[in-house]
Amino acid sequence: MTLNEVLNNIPIVEIVLENPFTFRKYPSNGAIFAILDTGFEGFALIPEDVFRDLEFHQLSLHQRDLILPDGSKVQSSGVYGKVTVPELGISRDGFIETAKGIDEVVLGVSFAKGMRIVLDYCLSRLSVELC
Numbered sequence: 001m002t003l004n005e006v007l008n009n010i011p012i013v014e015i016v017l018e019n020p021f022t023f024r025k026y027p028s029n030g031a032i033f034a035i036l037d038t039g040f041e042g043f044a045l046i047p048e049d050v051f052r053d054l055e056f057h058q059l060s061l062h063q064r065d066l067i068l069p070d071g072s073k074v075q076s077s078g079v080y081g082k083v084t085v086p087e088l089g090i091s092r093d094g095f096i097e098t099a100k101g102i103d104e105v106v107l108g109v110s111f112a113k114g115m116r117i118v119l120d121y122c123l124s125r126l127s128v129e130l131c
Contacts, residue, residue: 006119006120006121006124006125006126007033009121010035011035011036011117011119011126012033012034012035012036012126013033013034013036013085013107013126013128014031014032014033014034014085014086014087015031015032015033015034015083015084015085015086015105015107016031016032016083016084016086017032017044017046017050017054017081017082017083017084017096017105018054018081018082018083018084018091019054019055019056019059019081019082020080020081020082020093021059022054022055022058024053024054024055025054026050026053026054031086032105033105034083034104034105034106034107035104035105035106035107036107036112036117036126037106037107037108038108038109038112039069039108040106040107040108040109041108041109041110042066042095042097042108042109042110043083043092043094043095043096043097043107043108043110043111044081044083044094044095044096044097044105044106044107044108044111045066045076045096045097045098045099045102045105045106045108046096046097046098046102046105046106047098047102047103047104047105048098048099048100048102050098050105051077051096051098054081056078056079056081056096056098057077059079060079061077061078061079062077062078062079062095063075063076063077064076064078064097066097066099074099074100074101075099076097076098076099077097077098077099078095078096078097078098079095079096080093080094080095080096081093081094081096083096083107083111085128088128088129088130090130092111094110094111095110114130114131115128115129115130115131116128116129116130116131
């Protein structure tokens with residue numbers, strides 16, 4: 001299934017984030033774009049304001065160190081939550097984290113496990129299907 005075109009050479013996927021403990025969703029209606037980044041080994045990295053909107057900050061947080069593409073380190077805080085890809089009809093649970101300075105939603109390798117992902121820069125298309 002083709003999900004989205006590649007936007008400015010960046011593969012994006014429309015998703016919905018959910019806190020399964022409070023049933024809060026972000027966005028409350030519709031979906032948001034997330035960058036699919038195979039250089040990020042985690043599940044999902046989100047901005048601090050989205051993390052608070054989902055009320056994740058009220059749960060028992062786990063800390064970990066992230067190494068950014070420029071080699072700098074930042075400490076993240078996170079909990080387990082849910083990411084849904086409406087176009088695929090799938091939901092996945094995983095570690096959703098945030099850190100200072102994060103201003104976009106990023107999905108990583110942990111999220112992509114069990115998926116066939118084809119990135120076609122010639123046609124500016126991203127295809128994702130379950131294995």
